[in-house]
Amino acid sequence: MAQARLIALDWGSTRLRAFLLGDGGEVLATRQSNDGAATLSGADAYAGALADLVGDWRADHPGIRLLACGMVGSQYGWREAAYVRCPADAAALADQLLQVDGALSIVPGLVDDAAQPDVMRGEETQIVGALALRPELADDALLVLPGTHSKWARVKDGRVTGFATHMTGELFALLRQHSVLNRLMPADGSSPASPEAFLKGVDAAREEGGLAHQLFAVRTLGLFKQLGAEQLPDYLSGLLIGHEIASELRAVTPARIALVGDPALCARYAQALVHLGQPEPLLLDNTAPAGLWALAQTMNLT
């Protein structure tokens, strides 16, 4: 087996992902479990989840260090790591690593408190990874990390100068599953994608009237059969993503935009951005392993 140098842990609310990284930070092996931070309580539970997933890696590579990012460092996590204030770069994050024990450290989150405070945990590491993989982004870029709580981070001269969270993914799930809009829709996951309905939703988001009003149209467009039942989830998705994009691009005109994360979701955002007149954005898959490697290098953990 190639020389293993670091166990990188992307430990979010719903999942724990582990990456065994080699000499140049290359991924030698990957594993994941459903032991997300939201399902665990107390240090023993975290230690147990970690042993279950990567105990044998640690046994095979005595003395190997572990670096974790994400909700594992929240106030409900294993231990609470700091929030580093924006503007911040990789060195500022590395400075505030929380040492859990001799082997394991947790990356701090970021806070933007220029206006009402906004926070991230996990995405700061993905941003470090994106900048390590694509140094041309460091000058001036907008990094978008879509998800349950999407993050829009402004990067300038290698530092995150500020960011905003949008609860877009969570709103979609709530409305899809629990609201009156659910009634006219097919069961979750059973409908083929409708790019046409998605873009119709993106267009609707540009109109006046407010989101809480436009959401009701998901119901009426179904009621009056102007959209098929199977198109309604994509229309809803377009409406929410369209609002998110419009809010952000009202404030900033970035030199370039990069989308980081789940490829299918990033493709959806890219489609909306291009539809709204933006150039084709750069697409990056999960950059957490690259970010953890870069932070570990900064601190000579490997």
Place this chain on the structure above:
Amino acid sequence: MAQARLIALDWGSTRLRAFLLGDGGEVLATRQSNDGAATLSGADAYAGALADLVGDWRADHPGIRLLACGMVGSQYGWREAAYVRCPADAAALADQLLQVDGALSIVPGLVDDAAQPDVMRGEETQIVGALALRPELADDALLVLPGTHSKWARVKDGRVTGFATHMTGELFALLRQHSVLNRLMPADGSSPASPEAFLKGVDAAREEGGLAHQLFAVRTLGLFKQLGAEQLPDYLSGLLIGHEIASELRAVTPARIALVGDPALCARYAQALVHLGQPEPLLLDNTAPAGLWALAQTMNLT
């Protein structure tokens, strides 16, 4: 007992309210049950719910007519009543009454299809009632009916010229009960009202950034203890109501605003409107009985 002339039924999704109306439309007796349209399926269930609640009224007043409004007339209701197109007045609604049997009729809903279609069922009757009780509103007014799905109806020369629905109440309930924002809040209903936090939310709605972003601040303001846990529900309420009001007042400057419905909720909207520089709005309680009486008079049902 005074002469009974009509059984008025305000039959929404969650509740059935019955009013025994006398000679001048005055309320002689009131009853309600939880047999809302959302809990009933099939004509027999509706007929049974009606007999349970007002069977004795009908026996005591042979030949008395019944007039119902609300979701009882939806496609999932007892029978589907029409949607009358805006602009529409009381006469246009009365023209389209759906006769269920010799005694019972259902008031049609309204549709505004100037842009994407928007619909109401029940509120059209409350509007008719408000105009009957307060004729000075008929010239030029904005009638606001706050609730799960708030309605903003523009009235001009005695007709509803158009309206918009906002899913404000439903969003509040979803976010309060099912979202990540719930975690920092006290259990539902257990916190005293905080007018200060409510108005702070109304103010936040005036900022740039978009609703899905501003919602996340409910979490971070709690996380950083800038608001107490017991203040967060009111901040959330202010944020959502503030967005609703801002969206509507961007488009229209009405001669007067009237709030119709639940007094506590209407008081909340009034507080926000005044805070945003509007004159003190007119407040009206449930006007459905007055509306049903007016429509029944139009059709000589009494």
